[in-house]
Amino acid sequence: MKTVRKTPLVLLAVCLAIIALLCAGCKKNTGWKAQSSPAVSSSNSEEQSTAKPTSFTVSSFLHDLFGGELPKDTDRVNLPAVGEAREYDIPVTAFEGCAFGSSFYYLDSEDKRVFRLDLETGETSVFTDEVKNPRLVGTDTDGVYVYDMSAKEIAYFSFDGERIASVPIPVDPHGGNSYSDVFYAVSLEHYDGLLLLAVRDGVWTLSDGDTEWKMAECELLNGEYVDQAAIRSRRRLVISVQNPKSGAERRLETDISGKNAKEFPGTYSSTNALSVNQGKLWRVTSTTGCRLYEAEEGGESFVQMLTGEGHAFPVVKRVAVSNGTVLVFWYLSGRVTLLPMNTAESVRIIASTYRQEVVDTMMTASTETPVQYSIYDSESFLEKLNLALLSGSDDFDIALVSGADSDTLLRAILKNKLYVDLDENEELRAHIGEMFPGASNLIGTDGQAAFLPLYMPFSIYGFDEAAQQSGIPLPSGKWSLAEFKAFGDSLAGTGYSLFPDGSYGDMNFALRDGGFISGLAQAVITGTTDPLGDTPNPETQDALIELFSMFQTWRDNETLFGANPMIRETAFLVFGTPGMMENTEKSNLILLPGVDGGGMPARIADYLIVNPNCPHREQALELLAELTDAQNRYNYRIFQTPLWPGVMEYGYPDVSTSGSAARKTPAIPQQYEGYAAKMDEFLPDYYENSKLCFVYFSDEVGHAITDFEDGKISGEECAKIFYEEYVYKLKG
Amino acid sequence: MKKKTDLLLLLPSLAGFLTFFIVPFVYSFYYAFTENAFTKKFVWFDNFKRLFENEYFKLAMKNTGKFTVLAVPSVMAISLILALLLVRFATRLPFVKSALFLPVILPSATIVMLWNAYISTFTPFHSLLLIFLWKYGGLNVMLMLTALSGMDKSMIEAARIDGANVFQQTVRVTLPNIAPTLFFTFILSVVNSLKVFRESYLLYGNYPDETVYMLQNFLNNHFAKLNYQYISTAAIFFAVIVYTVVAVVFVAEKKWSESIW
Numbered sequence: 001m002k003t004v005r006k007t008p009l010v011l012l013a014v015c016l017a018i019i020a021l022l023c024a025g026c027k028k029n030t031g032w033k034a035q036s037s038p039a040v041s042s043s044n045s046e047e048q049s050t051a052k053p054t055s056f057t058v059s060s061f062l063h064d065l066f067g068g069e070l071p072k073d074t075d076r077v078n079l080p081a082v083g084e085a086r087e088y089d090i091p092v093t094a095f096e097g098c099a100f101g102s103s104f105y106y107l108d109s110e111d112k113r114v115f116r117l118d119l120e121t122g123e124t125s126v127f128t129d130e131v132k133n134p135r136l137v138g139t140d141t142d143g144v145y146v147y148d149m150s151a152k153e154i155a156y157f158s159f160d161g162e163r164i165a166s167v168p169i170p171v172d173p174h175g176g177n178s179y180s181d182v183f184y185a186v187s188l189e190h191y192d193g194l195l196l197l198a199v200r201d202g203v204w205t206l207s208d209g210d211t212e213w214k215m216a217e218c219e220l221l222n223g224e225y226v227d228q229a230a231i232r233s234r235r236r237l238v239i240s241v242q243n244p245k246s247g248a249e250r251r252l253e254t255d256i257s258g259k260n261a262k263e264f265p266g267t268y269s270s271t272n273a274l275s276v277n278q279g280k281l282w283r284v285t286s287t288t289g290c291r292l293y294e295a296e297e298g299g300e301s302f303v304q305m306l307t308g309e310g311h312a313f314p315v316v317k318r319v320a321v322s323n324g325t326v327l328v329f330w331y332l333s334g335r336v337t338l339l340p341m342n343t344a345e346s347v348r349i350i351a352s353t354y355r356q357e358v359v360d361t362m363m364t365a366s367t368e369t370p371v372q373y374s375i376y377d378s379e380s381f382l383e384k385l386n387l388a389l390l391s392g393s394d395d396f397d398i399a400l401v402s403g404a405d406s407d408t409l410l411r412a413i414l415k416n417k418l419y420v421d422l423d424e425n426e427e428l429r430a431h432i433g434e435m436f437p438g439a440s441n442l443i444g445t446d447g448q449a450a451f452l453p454l455y456m457p458f459s460i461y462g463f464d465e466a467a468q469q470s471g472i473p474l475p476s477g478k479w480s481l482a483e484f485k486a487f488g489d490s491l492a493g494t495g496y497s498l499f500p501d502g503s504y505g506d507m508n509f510a511l512r513d514g515g516f517i518s519g520l521a522q523a524v525i526t527g528t529t530d531p532l533g534d535t536p537n538p539e540t541q542d543a544l545i546e547l548f549s550m551f552q553t554w555r556d557n558e559t560l561f562g563a564n565p566m567i568r569e570t571a572f573l574v575f576g577t578p579g580m581m582e583n584t585e586k587s588n589l590i591l592l593p594g595v596d597g598g599g600m601p602a603r604i605a606d607y608l609i610v611n612p613n614c615p616h617r618e619q620a621l622e623l624l625a626e627l628t629d630a631q632n633r634y635n636y637r638i639f640q641t642p643l644w645p646g647v648m649e650y651g652y653p654d655v656s657t658s659g660s661a662a663r664k665t666p667a668i669p670q671q672y673e674g675y676a677a678k679m680d681e682f683l684p685d686y687y688e689n690s691k692l693c694f695v696y697f698s699d700e701v702g703h704a705i706t707d708f709e710d711g712k713i714s715g716e717e718c719a720k721i722f723y724e725e726y727v728y729k730l731k732g
Numbered sequence: 733m734k735k736k737t738d739l740l741l742l743l744p745s746l747a748g749f750l751t752f753f754i755v756p757f758v759y760s761f762y763y764a765f766t767e768n769a770f771t772k773k774f775v776w777f778d779n780f781k782r783l784f785e786n787e788y789f790k791l792a793m794k795n796t797g798k799f800t801v802l803a804v805p806s807v808m809a810i811s812l813i814l815a816l817l818l819v820r821f822a823t824r825l826p827f828v829k830s831a832l833f834l835p836v837i838l839p840s841a842t843i844v845m846l847w848n849a850y851i852s853t854f855t856p857f858h859s860l861l862l863i864f865l866w867k868y869g870g871l872n873v874m875l876m877l878t879a880l881s882g883m884d885k886s887m888i889e890a891a892r893i894d895g896a897n898v899f900q901q902t903v904r905v906t907l908p909n910i911a912p913t914l915f916f917t918f919i920l921s922v923v924n925s926l927k928v929f930r931e932s933y934l935l936y937g938n939y940p941d942e943t944v945y946m947l948q949n950f951l952n953n954h955f956a957k958l959n960y961q962y963i964s965t966a967a968i969f970f971a972v973i974v975y976t977v978v979a980v981v982f983v984a985e986k987k988w989s990e991s992i993w
Contacts, residue, residue, distance in 0.1 A: 412958035416768045535787040729939050732788045
C-alpha cells in the first residue's frame with residue numbers, strides 16, 4: 001500500500017529533475033557582449049561571452065526570490081534620507097543623469113564621459129572606461145547603463161565605472177518626427193530584469209537572458225511621439241506621448257508588448273519628468289513652478305513644489321523619489337538638489353481634472369495654510385465624491401464640485417446637510433457677506449452658508465437706449481410676470497420688439513434672447529416648485545405652458561424679436577469679450593421678472609464645500625477665508641462671479657508674480673469702466689433678489705428654443721421640453 | 733455528519749447571501765426610518781409617507797404594475813401555447829430548446845442595438861413589452877418543454893382512449909402534471925417583469941419617456957441624488973410586494989395541487 005502511494009511522488013521527482021536538467025542545458029544566448037577592456041580579464045570575458053554578467057546583486061536575488069517579478073514596493077533608488085535640502089553643483093553642460101544610492105551618474109555634452117557625483121560628500125569622479133557619445137544613462141541595483149549613440153549600443157558598467165558588457169540597440173538613430181539624432185532616444189532604464197530604451201517613435205524592451213528586443217506597439221496618433229517611458233514592473237510600462245502640433249499629452253500604462261493600455265486622465269500641464277519607484281508613479285511639471293505629483297489610477301495628487309537656488313531656467317530634467325527624499329536634476333542649470341519630502345499636515349482639496357487649474361491657483365494663492373490636492377478623471381469624479389460622502393470619508397477636506405459634473409449634487413448636498421457651515425469662521429462669514437450682500441439664501445439653507453460659489457453662469461440684461469427713448473413706460477427694480485406680460489403686450493403695433501433680431505455674429509440664440517427666455521422659464525420653475533422638495537408642484541407645468549403661450553403670442557404678432565429691441569443682453573458671465581458688450585454703457589440694467597414679484601434664478605456651476613467629516617475643519621475654513629480676502633477674491637482664475645463692490649478690480653494675476661506685488665490683467669477692459677460702475681450699483685439688488693436654481697442649460701432646451709423661435713414647435717411643446725429637462729430630471 | 737457536510741458546502745453561498753443581501757437589507761430598514769443616511773435622525777414612518785406622496789414614485793409604481801399585469805400573463809400564455817405546439821410537432825427538440833434560450837444569453841446591449849436599428853416604430857412601452865416577451869418567452873418555453881418531455885405519455889394516451897379531445901387532454905391531464913413548472917415560470921416572470929430596467933435604460937436612458945419610467949429608474953436616479961432613505965424605503969416596499977406575490981402563488985399552487993390529486 002505504501003509503495004503504491006510513493007510511486008507518483010518518485011515519478012514527479014524524476015520529471016522535475018529531467019525538466020531542470022533540460023533547462024540548464026538550454027541556456028539562451030543573451031545578446032550581451034562582454035567587453036575586452038583592461039579591467040576585465042580574458043577568462044572572465046570568456047565566461048561572460050554569451051550573457052550579461054550574472055554576478056550576485058540585490059536585484060537578481062529579489063528577482064529569483066519573488067518568482068520573476070519584484071515586489072511593488074522595492075526601492076530601486078535607495079537615496080540617502082535628508083533632513084534639509086542639499087544642493088550640488090555640476091557643470092551646466094550636464095544634460096542627463098540618474099541616481100542610485102548615494103551616487104548621481106550624469107553625462108556632459110562637453111566631456112563625453114560618465115561622471116559620478118557623490119551625494120554625501122559632493123565629490124565628483126569619472127568612469128575610466130570610455131563611451132563614444134553617451135546620450136542617456138540609467139541605473140539599477142546591479143550597475144549603470146549608458147546609451148552610446150555613436151556606437152549604437154547600450155553599455156553596462158559596474159558602479160565603479162568598469163565597463164562589463166554592451167548590447168546593440170534595436171534601431172538606427174534617425175531624425176524622424178523632425179527631431180535631430182541627438183534627441184532621438186528619450187529614456188533608458190533597467191529594472192526587474194528588463195532593459196528599456198524609449199525612442200521618439202517607439203519603446204523597446206530587452207529581457208535579461210533574451211536576445212531580441214521587443215517593441216511595445218502602443219498606438220501613436222496624429223504624429224505623436226514618445227516623450228518619456230519608464231518601467232513600472234517587469235510586465236508593465238508607463239509611456240508619455242506628445243502631440244507636437246497641439247502640445248497635448250497622453251500618458252499610458254501598457255504591458256511590454258504595448259497592449260492592454262489604460263490611459264491616465266488628462267491634465268492641463270505637460271510632463272517634464274516621469275519616475276517610478278516603490279510601485280508609485282511620480283510626475284513633474286513646470287507649467288506653474290516645478291511641481292511633483294503622484295499619479296494614481298483615475299487621477300493624481302500634488303505632492304510638493306520643487307525648488308532650488310539660483311536657477312535661471314528652472315525646468316526639471318530627471319526626478320527620483322526614495323526614502324522620503326526627492327532628487328531633482330535641473331535641466332542645463334548645473335544643479336542637483338536633494339529635498340526632504342513634504343510631510344506637513346495640509347488641507348486636502350479634491351477636484352476633477354476639468355478644474356485642476358483652479359485648484360492649482362488656489363494652492364498658489366494660499367500663503368498661510370498648506371494645501372495639497374488630488375484631481376480625478378472628470379468622468380469618474382462625481383461617482384468618487386458620491387461614494388466618499390456616502391461612506392463618511394475623511395480623505396479630503398474640501399471638494400471643488402463643477403457644474404459640468406452634476407446639476408443635482410448640490411441639491412443633494414443641501415438636502416442631506418452634507419456640508420460644514422462656512423459661517424463657523426467669523427472672518428469667512430464677513431468675507432461672504434461682503435462678496436454676496438444680502439444673499440444668504442443664495443449660498444445656503446436654514447440660515448447656514450453651505451458652499452462657496454466660484455462660478456455663477458448668469459446673464460445681465462438691460463433696457464436698451466431705444467427703449468429709454470421710446471416713451472413707453474419702463475418698469476424699474478422688481479417686476480412681476482404679470483407686469484412683464486402687460487409690458488410685452490403694450491409693444492404690439494408700436495414698431496418696437498422685446499428682443500433683438502439676429503445674433504451677435506456667430507453667437508447663438510443664448511446670447512440674443514434665448515437666455516432671457518430660458519432665464520424666465522427657470523424663474524417660473526424656481527418660483528413654483530420647492531427646489532429641495534422631492535416631488536414637482538403640479539402648478540409648474542401649467543405655469544410653463546402659460547409662459548410659453550405668452551411668448552407664442554408675441555412671436556406670432558412679431559413683437560418677440562425685431563429691429564428696435566427694448567431688452568438687450570448686456571453681458572454674458574459679465575467678463576465677456578468686448579464684442580458682447582455693445583451698447584452696455586447706455587443700457588439700464590434690469591432684473592428678470594419673477595413669479596412672486598421678482599427673483600433672478602441663480603445657477604451655481606462651480607462651488608466649494610467643506611467635508612463634514614474632514615480632518616482639518618478649522619484649517620479648511622481658514623483657507624477659504626484667505627481665498628476670499630480682498631487680495632484673492634478678485635482673482636479671476638479662482639472666482640468667475642462678479643462681486644460687489646469692485647467689478648473692475650477683477651483680473652488674471654500674472655503667474656510669475658505673487659502677493660501684493662502681483663500684476664493683473666483686468667478681466668473687464670478699461671473702456672468698460674462706466675459699465676462696471678453700473679454693475680457695482682446693480683449687484684446688491686441682483687444678489688438680494690437671486691434665488692438658488694438647480695437647472696442648467698441643456699442642449700435639448702437650446703434646440704427647443706431655436707425650434708420655437710423658428711416656428712417649428714408651439715409654445716406648449718417648448719414648455720413640455722423645459723419641464724422634462726428641468727423638473728423631471730431634477731426630481732425624477 | 734451528512735447535515736454538517738451539507739452545511740459546510742452551503743457555507744460559501746450563505747456567506748455571500750448574508751454579506752451582500754441580508755446585511756444591506758437590514759441596513760435598508762435602518763435607513764428607511766431615519767431622516768437621511770448622514771444625519772441619521774429617527775423619523776418613524778415619515779419616509780414611507782413622503783414616498784407614497786412622491787409623484788415619481790407613484791408614476792414608477794403605476795408603470796411597473798401595468799407592465800407586470802400585461803407582460804406576465806402574455807408571456808405565460810405565449811410560452812405555454814408554443815411549448816404545447818413544439819412538444820407535439822417539433823422534430824428536433826434539443827435544437828429548438830437551444831434556439832429559444834439564445835435571447836436569454838444575448839447581451840442586452842446587442843438586443844437594444846438590433847432593436848434600434850431595425851424596429852423602432854413602436855411606442856416606448858410596447859417596445860419594452862415586446863423585448864420582454866421575446867427575451868423571457870424563450871426561457872419559459874424551454875422550462876415548460878422540459879416539464880412536458882418528462883411527463884408520462886401513458887396518461888395522455890389513457891385520456892385519449894377514454895374519449896378526451898385535445899383541449900380536454902391539455903386542460904385535464906397535461907396542465908395539472910406540469911403545474912409546479914408553471915408556477916415556477918410564473919414567479920420567475922413576475923420577478924423579471926418587476927426588475928425590467930436594463931433594456932429600458934439602454935433604450936431611453938435614466939429619464940425615459942414617462943410611460944416607461946419604472947421602479948428601477950426611480951431607485952437608480954435617487955441613488956445618484958444621494959436619497960438613500962428613499963431608495964431603502966422603496967426597496968422594502970418592493971420586497972414586500974415580491975414576497976407577497978410569491979407567497980400567494982405558493983399557497984395557490986398548494987391548494988390547486990391538493991384539489992387535483
